[in-house]
Amino acid sequence: MPELRPAGVERRTFLRYTGFIGAAAAITASLSACGGPTSTADGETGGSDGSGTIEAGMSYPLSTGFDPMITSGATPYAANMHIFEGLVDLDPVTLVARPTLATGMPKKINATTYRATLRDGATFHDGSPVTADDVVFSFERILDEKNASLMAQFVPFIDTVTAVDAKTVEFKLKYAFALFPSRVAVARIVPKKIVEADVKKFDAEPVGSGPYRFVSATREDKIVFEKYDTYNGPHPAKAKKMIWRLISDQSARVSAMQSGRVQAIEDVPYIDVDGLSAPAKTEAVQSFGLLFLMFNTADERFADKRVRQALHYALDTEKIIRTAMVGNATAATGYVPPTHPDYHKAATVYTHDVAEARKLLAEAGLRDLKFSVLTTDTGWVKDIAPLLKESWAAAGVDATLDIAQSPAQWAKVDSGRFEVMVAPGDPSVFGNDVDLLMRWFYYGFWPEKRYGWSTTAAYKKVKQLLDKAAQAADEAVRKQLWAQVTDLVADEAALYPILHRKLPTAWNEKALPGFQPLPTTGLSFLDVGRA
Template identity: 70%
Template sequence: MSQRTPAGLRRRSLLRYTGAAGTAIILTGGLAACGGPASTGSANGSDSSTIEAGISYALSTGFDPMTASGATPVAANTHVFEGLADLDPATLVARPALATALPTRVDDTTYRTTLRAGATFHDGSPVTSEDVVFSFERILNPKNASLMAQFLPFLDTVKAVDASTVEFKLKYAFDLFPSRVTVAKIVPRKLVEADPKGFDAKPVGSGPYRLVSATKEDKIVFEAYDKYNGRNKAKVKKMTWRLISDPAARVSALESGRVQAIEDVPYIDAERLSEKTAVDSVQSFGQLFMMFNTQQKPFDDKRVRQALHYALNVPKIIDTAMMGNGSAAQGYLQTTHPDFHKASTVYTYDPAKAKKLLAEAGANNLSLELLTTDVGWVKDVAPLIKESLDAVGVKTTLNINQSAAQYAKVDQGRFQVLVAPGDPSVFGNDVDLLMRWFYDGTWPTKRFRWDGTAADKKVRGLLDQAARSSDEAERKRLWGEAADVIADEAPLYPILHRKLPTAWNDKALPGFGPLPTTGMSFLNVGRS
């Protein structure tokens, strides 16, 4: 059953809320309250053979699952592609997809798996073991700069035993391997090799939906793939994701019946929406993090990085700008994660300590440009972050822009501090994966520029030790030690872990539910 009262969305005085978070909030709430035109479709909104959804995040990358990292293309890919195993969208537990079962252990470093009979790609060609080998090898090829490669450091070779059997050889024993194969989506070798750029723009997978078209800042259109024979057969003929970055417009689209579900519900509108639709807010790993250019002074000094964390009035940020929908970071993981470890350094609100650390680092008169992304809830939080930093004597200039523009600056090294959202749990939920996303590969090398430091080497070494351990308790101890180093050094570290608010017409979407990750899933969801 859906939850009519949104968890964590408590009533606040509009005056108090807008006074702290700025006039942009007044405009959002006011426009949302106006609604939109009455629906001309069915009583439950639009055509009952179609699902329409309001998506918050821009189409910031292509769809090739080897390199896609944007929230929207990654969510779309869960409907278009399959891995040998995929994550259950609600529980984040690995389950067989293209394979008949999770990979079976032959010996400590050898696994085999068998493909589902009759599986085909959207062009009608069969999915073969050669396609599986190709899909993994292109990830492992350094020339392809795949974001997934950092999750497979243990993988040595992949071999097609026959048309439907694949064998994996590992460099060392890695107990998490059967679930880790979820990071690799299987692609058709023939089509990818013929036109890699075309494939990135209009991908072909083996999932229940095929992608018909994608128009940046407009919509993504899917159609059911009739020959799909897996566990997640499409229950509607067509699906359209409206790319609606404006929060008020998303709310209006739901209220008017133009869409049946929206993600990233504006906190200020959630309680009102819950009177007529289902609204729920689910705790996630998804974080708001602060990242520093550690090659630029004074941010090469960890005392400065620590100071800016201690300066933040996170309880006020969560209570006021997010209306309770988050929890201050007590460690790298959210407190509800099964492997949560409370960090040895926890950044409580302590402006006096922040000033002391800045003084010790010789950064008393610090001025900085703070880059943030223009996602609705992040824009709401940004003024309170500036307020906290200004209060400890850090003269802060806000620079709010689209994610792609901000990361272009970051990747060129033209930044000091970035505050942005991040959620690698869409790829997997084990600690090794969640830590390697930010601390092994692209991020420490090209973004916060920590690569090669003593602390960086220590973290990677601890992760590698944990990966090689077959003792669960020992793995957790090593993960905790790595997390403590990261918390102390704070080159990139969470400010808070967010609750994800979703709203939907529960009469129109049987089987739909909110997720503990960024994005929405319509697998096994129908229309009524």
């Protein structure tokens, strides 16, 4: 089968950015081989002293490997929170930065220089010490353009990283960046020796310094972890073992929770939230996680922003939230939800206005618009799809639904074979500041390679504003510039959120002391025991 990628995209870059669809298939055999029949100790209980087994139901399969420099898959990313550490990590519940491998938050030496000191006795899962050279290596491979790291776009301000001594690392910045101490959380520290020896094996069998070590993974089945006994960091494992069941089928996931096969599940179907309240605690947490509408602006119809705006105005978002999501979402009134500390209400808010939609389409000369819309087969997205079609039909628009698995749909997007796409997204797993959240969708790969916005004056303006905000020392100035970007991307609507959803999680309170649901995709068992 021929490889599909956008014209002009170098092969390695394409594979990195499209989630390693081919690479994931290639490593499946390796993952399965190292997994094999596993003694799961199903149902084993214990205390919060590092005994017992935690079993969880995850909603997404393994679509990528685990290399933290490049993985964007929801499940491997969640796994990496337990396997790897950064100098600084984000608290998975609050998304506030906290020192992990470092003894404290990076220390500011001057406006463009920071230093971080590693904790004594930190080791990787093979027993080797974590050194400053490993930290330098981890950042340099992210910054190396030929590696096409997904994390590189979040640290463009780093100039050099050097080892001062075995335990101290110094960062020199290209310009002052006030968010530096928390932003370094995007980089997980990896063992130089192991990665250089066999990067493909490392991607399939990750080795970190976190509280749990990787044991095995079988695609569309399970991931197995064990407590790393010599971990000496701030968040030691409180269970002997974890087994993550990869259960993409919604009803099967709910059944696993109700039967007690697992002690927690993510992505509870909205219709089942109340039904699970009796045997388990269920909570839906407001997230940045959005459902967005993205257009192929290389298509002359969607190059006209009036057409893009019209399709937003045509959507009865409140009906979608009320019926398909049982109220578990907030209609987008800005790029981030109102609960975000840097929320700005956009100058353009897309309320349900069929008359305005028809008017804009007429002005654009498209009275009989027909197109195909790609959506993923993620349970809640699939539930929403017919309501999108219904809303557009009320405005005289004929949309054909194309629903399939996520990798297949993104392959179409990345080969330029799409008109409109509706999909979920949540870069807040990498960080919750507006600069990072905006750069994910509006700076670099997405506008340049996915929705074809890179040649527009609007895109150039967005880049200028984000770069200016990044270099602003004053917080008020940064917020004002981010507000300008919000207004601009809302008006342009080349890619813009329809809603921000709540994430329903279910868990057994008695079995998992310390567990808390997350405002991002995935589950976290850091600081969680097994009773």
